[in-house]
Amino acid sequence: SQKIEQNSEALNIQEGKTATLTCNYTNYSPAYLQWYRQDPGRGPVFLLLIRENEKEKRKERLKVTFDTTLKQSLFHITASQPADSATYLCALGKGGGNKLTFGTGTQLKVEL
């Protein structure tokens, strides 16, 4: 069956460092991958989308890589700030429809 794995343990880093979150998947051939941010008590908010034929995507301090051979995506936040503290979800989708399969998310805590 399809499986999407994100680190279940919280990631604690110091302000100013680069945070790297991992999303691994098995038994799935996604056409694209998306990353979302979720704050407590709120719905997820879309951050970035990367397609299967793209290796890397950037948006301001965010960078996403997508390796379909390793079946892995890495999500980087450079120069992290306490305001970046949240849970980050990866989601995989196939072409044609808009149905997504979500990972369970990784909680990021950026400390002063």
Place this chain on the structure above:
Amino acid sequence: DVKVTQSSRYLVKRTGEKVFLECVQDMDHENMFWYRQDPGLGLRLIYFSYDVKMKEKGDIPEGYSVSREKKERFSLILESASTNQTSMYLCALGRGGGNQPQHFGDGTRLSIL
């Protein structure tokens, strides 16, 4: 900005009740989704709809039904609520076609007693 409005932030119901959760959008998006989110299990898709009066089962449809009579409104129905349906319910919407982001409401925290 995309606005997704869920009818209630918190809801308490009793076992066996029929429960309606409403989701309304103001963006004319074709696709609408209902998820539930539980600790350790993440977001799981219950039902989705690509058009008016159209619905498709997601990964966990048992015990639920949906209704989409108008494009802007997608309702989730718990036919006979049970305690294992206590959860956070999230509505999302997106444009038609693939490779589209989803826009979420802030959820309804439903407790079944």
